Amino acid sequence: MGEPDDWTTYLAIRAAWLSFVGGCTQGEIASRLDISPAKVHRLIAYAQRAGHIRFHIEGRPLECLEYEETFARAFGLNHCIVAPDLGTGVQDEGAAIRSVGAAAGNLLAQVLASSGIRQIGVGMGRTLKAAVAAMPRISREDLSIVSISGSLTSRLSANPYDVVQLLAERSGGEGYYLPVPYLATTVAEKEMFLQQPSVQELLARARRSDTFVVGIGSISDDGHLRRMNLISRDEQRALQKLGAVGDLMGRFIDIDGAAVPAVLSEQAVGLGFEEVRGARVLALSGGVSKTAATLSALRTGVITDLVIDEALAKSLASEIGAKTPQPA
Amino acid sequence: MGEPDDWTTYLAIRAAWLSFVGGCTQGEIASRLDISPAKVHRLIAYAQRAGHIRFHIEGRPLECLEYEETFARAFGLNHCIVAPDLGTGVQDEGAAIRSVGAAAGNLLAQVLASSGIRQIGVGMGRTLKAAVAAMPRISREDLSIVSISGSLTSRLSANPYDVVQLLAERSGGEGYYLPVPYLATTVAEKEMFLQQPSVQELLARARRSDTFVVGIGSISDDGHLRRMNLISRDEQRALQKLGAVGDLMGRFIDIDGAAVPAVLSEQAVGLGFEEVRGARVLALSGGVSKTAATLSALRTGVITDLVIDEALAKSLASEIGAKTPQPA
DNA sequence: CGCAATTTTGAATAATTATTCACTACGTGC
């Protein structure tokens, strides 16, 4: 399937307007645009895939709102959003990310569109990427978007989940990308990176952000770190032995939110907790597999706003002994 | 059909998430929520009708963008949006309003969410109402929304197209409603209204707005003024005899954008052109029947931003002798 | 220029969504 040309795209967008705003049937659109109904369907499907069409559902199910209340209180959060469960089966990781992405995307748009914010620092991860992808386009040409951590893999290949570029494109702002690994292979290597004037400059810039958006990672086999091979199997084991259950901004933390004394934490190239503490820190997390990691991240006290999915919320609630809403 | 209770609403919203964000079929949702497929459909239909689901299509067809360029140049506009034609038949008035509303709603949200704006002055009309209805909910508790004109009929009955209240509700801001007619029945009556301290206060407040949003009205039989019986058949004839083709903020203007010397213009209770000139003035207009009115309104020079529909754009373009894009 | 591989197309068909309709449950007035 090749890239559609401009003409196809614009036809698709016209079809989308007729369908979604105009409420026409595909048959009506077909005769109006003088193409076959099958093509109309294909055009609309293309427009959806390409992200030209955006749904926003105002409000969330009651249970989600109850969880939000619970966590906002329990952890002193400014905002908490619990995105509805979309799971079609057991442990549907993709569904959690989609849901959190959709909810966080809208929050992000509101945060960025609102006055005052001039620069945002962003981390990395699938969920973050999904949120930015779900964010409506806004117009903030004066906004700076800065990496607060490295995001290359250890082999320095380009990271497919890079968020800065996409967010810059969506907001019209300027992106500043930190071209270093998430974790250096040694402390010495990290120091080497930090001595680069360009890296120093970017980190200095990152510290001046008004707001930060970060993902929460787990140390488990299905976590981002292992999947992308950012840490080895042995490193994972070692971290787990030290009690690490979560990864926040490249720092490894135990269930109480305390940093574990792992050398790997020293190898993170990017901002540390103390450099973001006090600012608005929006954290995203999706999937029950991140229960422990999310709990530990919340307990660090640096997170001020949280977006999670319903399944994770349920799991978290039972973990902290909060009552869970009766199921639908 | 009675008002659905909260439980129904929340079920509907959960169904909507599953359907639109989760991509589930109604059958899947039915078994998941343990209700019949028919009920799932009803829930989703309800959520749509109630405006809980919002579509946003990013971008517009090529022809629209070309028109936008043309008008932005021709009239020195800051922004111009041409909303795609959704007409299912000839002269589909409702379609034009829906399309302009959807496009303007998103623009409005962006304008209001952006920094700097503390107060917005709004006019009245169906198109304006549709735009606000299509606007996503934003959070601007510090925003003031003020009527810049009366919006009651001459018999002081409430206007069903009132915009202030809806916009206040959507934005979380505070609405200030001017409880006077759009047009007083005599100049003396207008003076009487203007002597009310509360009216003076509201108008003083209105003048302090950063931004104004107004509709453009025609003098024809199917125009808002006649439909709502804000002007009589005789008044309409008299205005037309004086060359009036449009109504902007209760002022009647000829095809060159000059105010016609009608006493009726003196009876408008609200801000005049000179009180908004220089500020950002966003005008909305939809339907080919408003061609002359829109052209005259643009020629007053007070409009800085325009949202119209494609059919009107085409008609306007041929009126001013601009080239029109080849049809799809 | 011709042939093969790939993509695109629209008719046919399958799947899904929307509507109808008969029926039930519930509240209301008598």
Add this chain to the structure above:
DNA sequence: GCACGTAGTGAATAATTATTCAAAATTGCG
């Protein structure tokens, strides 16, 4: 307490949307 009207329900059906498939068009390549 009973008849009546109303609103809500799900099975059945109609309408629409999505997919399949064979044919046509286009592209790439010798």
